[in-house]
Structures are given as structure tokens and as C-alpha cells.
Amino acid sequence: xxxxxxxxxxxxxxxxxxxxxxxxxxxxxxxxxxxxxxxxxxxxxxxxxxxxxxxxxxxxxxxxxxxxxxxxxxxxxxxxxxxxxxxxxxxxxxxxxxxxxxxxxxxxxxxxxxxxxxxxxxxxxxxxxxxxxxxxxxxxxxxxxxxxxxxxxxxxxxxxxxxxxxxxxxxxxxxxxxxxxxxxxxxxxxxxxxxxxxxxxxxxxxxxxxxxxxxxxxxxxxxxxxxxxxxxxxxx
Amino acid sequence: xxxxxxxxxxxxxxxxxxxxxxxxxxxxxxxxxxxxxxxxxxxxxxxxxxxxxxxxxxxxxxxxxxxxxxxxxxxxxxxxxxxxxxxxxxxxxxxxxxxxxxxxxxxxxxxxxxxxxxxxxxxxxxxxxxxxxxxxxxxxxxxxxxxxxxxxxxxxxxxxxxxxxxxxxxxxxxxxxxxxxxxxxxxxxxxxxxxxxxxxxxxxxxxxxxxxxxxxxxxxxxxxxxxxxxxxxxxxxxxxxxxx
Numbered sequence: 190x191x192x193x194x195x196x197x198x199x200x201x202x203x204x205x206x207x208x209x210x211x212x213x214x215x216x217x218x219x220x221x222x223x224x225x226x227x228x229x230x231x232x233x234x235x236x237x238x239x240x241x242x243x244x245x246x247x248x249x250x251x252x253x254x255x256x257x258x259x260x261x262x263x264x265x266x267x268x269x270x271x272x273x274x275x276x277x278x279x280x281x282x283x284x285x286x287x288x289x290x291x292x293x294x295x296x297x298x299x300x301x302x303x304x305x306x307x308x309x310x311x312x313x314x315x316x317x318x319x320x321x322x323x324x325x326x327x328x329x330x331x332x333x334x335x336x337x338x339x340x341x342x343x344x345x346x347x348x349x350x351x352x353x354x355x356x357x358x359x360x361x362x363x364x365x366x367x368x369x370x371x372x373x374x375x376x377x378x379x380x381x382x383x384x385x386x387x388x389x390x391x392x393x394x395x396x397x398x399x400x401x402x403x404x405x406x407x408x409x410x411x412x413x414x415x416x417x418x419x420x421x422x423x424x425x
Numbered sequence: 426x427x428x429x430x431x432x433x434x435x436x437x438x439x440x441x442x443x444x445x446x447x448x449x450x451x452x453x454x455x456x457x458x459x460x461x462x463x464x465x466x467x468x469x470x471x472x473x474x475x476x477x478x479x480x481x482x483x484x485x486x487x488x489x490x491x492x493x494x495x496x497x498x499x500x501x502x503x504x505x506x507x508x509x510x511x512x513x514x515x516x517x518x519x520x521x522x523x524x525x526x527x528x529x530x531x532x533x534x535x536x537x538x539x540x541x542x543x544x545x546x547x548x549x550x551x552x553x554x555x556x557x558x559x560x561x562x563x564x565x566x567x568x569x570x571x572x573x574x575x576x577x578x579x580x581x582x583x584x585x586x587x588x589x590x591x592x593x594x595x596x597x598x599x600x601x602x603x604x605x606x607x608x609x610x611x612x613x614x615x616x617x618x619x620x621x622x623x624x625x626x627x628x629x630x631x632x633x634x635x636x637x638x639x640x641x642x643x644x645x646x647x648x649x650x651x652x653x654x655x656x657x658x659x660x661x662x663x664x665x666x667x668x669x
Binding site: 200201203204205253254255257258261262265267268269270271272274275276278279282283286287317321324325327328 | 475477478480481484485490491492493494495498499501502505506508509510539540541543544547548550551
């Protein structure tokens with residue numbers, strides 16, 4: 190069995206966490222809106238559980254502390270960009286400290302639908318300094334893998350139009366009015382998000398997956414790459 | 426020093442800092458009344474008062490859900506909402522913004538809770554640097570006496586009970602607020618706070634504040650900040666508008 194390498198933090202460590210106790214695996218699925226992340230997370234969870242791994246899946250705005258507050262704030266018309274960024278960071282910190290770390294300590298596979306990178310990309314798309322938000326989010330653990338489901342804007346547009354049928358206010362960045370209607374704003378905003386995520390590929394060591402393919406093909410690709418973690422023959 | 430963004434707006438920003446029971450709220454309230462009576466347009470902003478964030482903070486406090494990091498982040502979120510909606514727009518319009526507690530509260534309190542100093546200072550890098558920061562310096566015993574004499578008993582997080590410093594809430598308050606005082610004292614020197622001896626009488630302290638305000642920003646108050654038309658006071662202007 191390979192030696193256990195303790196997880197590290199991107200920046201200064203969270204107070205009071207001993208990372209050598211964290212035995213589980215932290216796997217992140219990142220990507221822009223409508224790229225199909227949650228479908229993949231659902232399938233991966235079933236597959237991993239089938240293989241005998243205990244899985245925790247988590248995602249943005251699901252924290253006990255801030256989830257409700259974020260939903261309420263998004264329903265009004267006063268949530269400004271900086272406040273949104275920090276509200277989501279609070280939500281992430283609560284999940285990291287109270288869900289993700291305890292699950293890793295217990296040896297779970299933690300599958301997370303988005304991580305700090307979406308929070309960072311959204312802040313950057315709204316004009317905030319990338320260095321500032323990277324430092325703010327520096328308390329995050331460095332995951333074992335970050336799978337970046339990458340697609341271009343036309344792919345996302347067709348998924349929204351043919352799938353859900355309507356553009357979402359926040360996914361279109363309508364708080365910033367990037368374009369004169371929902372479609373135009375969506376196109377500009379998602380292009381900014383993709384550019385911001387693309388710039389993180391190298392510094393954050395993203396594993397890029399071509400998400401213009403059908404969901405089944407993406408799932409097979411993810412399975413192949415995740416299996417690498419469990420290559421050591423433990424069962425028959 | 427890249428700590429906080431310089432105030433390039435027409436308006437002026439005055440903040441008060443100090444531990445609970447230092448009397449800073451009384452003083453900033455008296456100061457804003459005085460400024461208003463001079464015809465100055467004043468906007469008042471209080472720590473931990475964002476309507477968007479308050480339910481979350483209340484939930485966290487009620488159920489004792491906070492860690493030092495989430496406590497720090499939720500207060501930064503609250504502050505961000507105030508900056509974006511309550512502080513920067515009035516400053517642009519030329520008003521004098523009076524703030525009861527500012528980013529320095531987080532610098533003192535979060536560090537006393539064990540959060541990294543460089544991290545929390547970076548977190549608030551979006552804040553506008555005040556034109557004047559008054560620090561109400563008071564010995565622990567005086568502050569404690571004032572709080573215990575008032576209607577509110579010591580509160581869980583204000584006493585740092587989450588840090589498990591002591592089971593006795595008064596003892597915990599002493600240790601935690603003592604650490605905060607150390608942080609404030611160090612910052613007062615580093616960042617050039619106007620230190621007010623908060624053991625003096627209310628009148629003496631207010632007199633000193635007004636002198637400093639006049640000396641430091643009197644010129645702008647006279648000529649460049651937003652005024653009520655005809656130099657009327659806030660209430661006077663409103664009454665005039667109703668009678669018109």
C-alpha cells in the first residue's frame with residue numbers, strides 16, 4: 190500500500206485541523222453552469238458506492254449555516270457581487286469544516302459539485318482581483334483531483350434552451366447586465382467564467398474533460414480517471 | 426501599505442472602535458447629531474446590521490454553529506453588503522458616513538479567535554480607508570462594570586465562550602476581551618488611530634472628538650461635503666419640506 194500523503198491547504202491552514210487524520214479522498218467536479226456536473230455526481234456516487242466506498246456528496250449553498258440565507262438573498266434584488274462572493278465563501282467554509290473534513294476523517298470519498306473555483310470565477314467575472322479572492326479562499330484543502338468539465342458557450346446555450354427551456358437570472362449574470370437580454374448576458378457571462386476557469390487549469394492542476402461529448406462518454410472518462418486512485422488490488 | 430483602499434470620494438468616513446462597554450456607540454451618536462446640527466449630511470452605519478445577512482448570523486449564534494473561520498466570514502459578508510449599499514454610495518454622494526465599528530473590529534476580534542492575521546487583513550482589502558478612526562481605550566474592569574450594569578448580560582460569542590478559555594463566562598470575557606485590547610493597542614500605533622481615553626467623562630470625550638474632527642477634516646466639512654440646503658439640520662430640513 191502506498192504511503193498516506195496528508196492533504197495540504199492552498200494557503201494558511203485552517204486553525205485546529207490535523208490533516209494527517211484525513212484518510213478519505215476529496216474529488217471535485219468543476220465546470221460552468223449547465224455543463225452537466227450534477228448528473229455526473231449522481232452517477233459517480235452510485236458507482237463508487239457499488240464498489241464499496243462510502244460517499245458524501247456536497248455542493249454550493251447547501252450548508253446548514255448559510256444555505257437558506259443565500260437562497261433568500263438571491264430572491265431579492267439587492268445582492269451585490271462582493272456580498273455574494275463572501276456569502277458563498279462562508280457557505281463553503283461551513284461545509285468544509287462541518288461536512289467535508291469530518292467525512293474525510295471517517296474515510297469517505299467526498300464528491301463535491303463545484304469547489305472554491307466557481308466562487309473565484311464568479312468574482313473574477315464580476316471584476317474582482319483574482320489574487321484577492323484566491324487568498325480569501327486559501328483555507329481550502331487541495332483536493333486529490335479536480336475534474337474540470339469543459340465546454341464552450343454554444344454547447345451551454347443549446348443545453349439550456351433544449352434542456353431547461355429558459356435562462357436563469359443568476360446563471361446569466363443578470364445582476365451585472367452583461368448583455369441587453371438574458372440570452373446575450375448569459376453568453377457574455379459564461380464566456381467570462383470559462384476564461385477564468387481556463388486560467389486556473391495550470392496553477393490548480395485541473396484535470397480537463399471534454400464535456401461537449403454525450404453524458405455517457407463523460408461518465409466513462411471520469412470512471413477511468415477515478416479508477417486510477419484504486420488501482421492497488423484490494424479485491425478480486 | 427495596501428491595507429484598505431484610500432477614500433477618493435467626496436464624502437468623509439469617520440469610524441469608532443473599541444471593546445464592548447468602551448462607550449464608543451454613545452460617542453459616535455453624539456458626534457453625528459452635532460454634525461447634523463451643522464447642516465452636514467450624515468449617514469450612520471452599524472456593525473453587523475445587513476438585512477441580507479442577519480438571519481444567517483442569528484441562526485449561527487443561536488445554535489452555536491460558528492467556527493473562528495465562519496464567524497469571520499459571515500461578518501465580512503455583512504460588512505461587504507454595507508460597503509456596497511450603505512457606505513460607498515453615500516460617500517460618492519458626498520455625505521459623511523459615521524460607522525460604529527469597522528474592519529478593525531474584525532482584525533482585532535478574529536485574530537483574538539485564532540484566525541490568521543494576514544488572511545483576515547486580506548479578506549477586508551475591499552474596504553474604504555476611514556478619514557478618521559477613533560479608538561476608545563478603556564481598562565477591562567471599567568468595560569466589564571459598564572456591561573454588567575446595563576440590561577444585557579454577557580453574550581456567548583462576545584465573551585469568547587466558543588474558544589473554551591474558561592467555563593466561567595466572566596472569566597472567559599476577561600481573557601478574550603483582553604486579547605482584543607492587545608490587538609487594538611498594537612493597531613492604534615501601527616495604523617495611527619485617534620486614541621480617546623474612555624475613562625473620562627462623556628462630555629470630555631465628546632469635546633475631544635469634536636476638536637479632532639474640526640482639526641482634521643473641518644475644511645472639507647465646511648466646503649466640500651453634502652449639506653442640507655440652506656444649512657438646515659436634518660430634522661429642520663425635513664420639517665421645512667413637509668410645511669412647503
